[in-house]
Amino acid sequence: MSAPWLERSALHYLERYSASTEMLRRTLARRVEKRARLRGEDPAGFAEMIAATVARAVSAGLVDDVRFADMRLATLRRRGTSSRGVSAKLAAKGVPRDVVEAAMQAEREAVPEEDAAAIEDQAAQAYAKRRRLGPYRRPDQRAAYRDRDLAALARAGFSYGLARRVVDTELDEEPG
Known part of the structure; x- marks a missing residue:
């Protein structure tokens, strides 16, 4: 396992799915753990490499928790998810609470005050x-x-x- 392999793995994942920072980190950790287990290596040694790959994806704009939360919020609302459900689902995806609250506040501000309910x-x-x-x-x-x-x-x-x-x-x- 090398940094280029990890980057290719991250790009392959991000080509197919929109993801939060935490989702990308979990996915890369799962892939590293699987590959390390097959090779008899310790997956803990690759934690810094995973963090660096996630940081590069964030700095390149490939992963953005705010954008992810806004898009996922709109999708969940169309499906009929309540505010509580949206908060829980986004928290499960690893989106920070303050980002979730900001997205929900922006949703309320986007409609006239009398239509907020x-x-x-x-x-x-x-x-x-x-x-x-x-x-x-x-x-x-x-x-x-x-x-x-x-x-x-x-x-x-x-x-x-x-x-x-x-x-x-x-x-x-x-x-x-």
């Missing part, structure tokens, strides 16, 4: 539509599955009031 409403509607909950369920099954639908929205990180509003919406009201 609509971000969470739209996400809940998108989640309900994707999972076929509440008004998106067959009419003959809605009443029987109401509690399950509320629980699904609560597990997804939406408040009870919002979940109740989404589940009790009638299709005539054009949800979403």
Whole structure:
């Protein structure tokens, strides 16, 4: 294993995936560990090489946590992820908490002040539509599955009031 091999590995990964700094570090560490295990070497000896490769990727602009958080936030919102869910998923990807909070603040500032609460409403509607909950369920099954639908929205990180509003919406009201 050498620095050029590690750089090629990092570039190959970044060609295919958008990544946070921590995701790139974890991926390189996993690859080094696998290769070192096959060769009978100690993977801990390559930690500095991994850190240097990640630092070069950051300085070259190939990895940017702020850009990654903004793009991932938009994707998760379209899928119907709540604010709590977004925070958890970005934290799992290794994005620092302050970057996540800044991205969410920028999202709120991008819409008019009276529409700031609509971000969470739209996400809940998108989640309900994707999972076929509440008004998106067959009419003959809605009443029987109401509690399950509320629980699904609560597990997804939406408040009870919002979940109740989404589940009790009638299709005539054009949800979403």
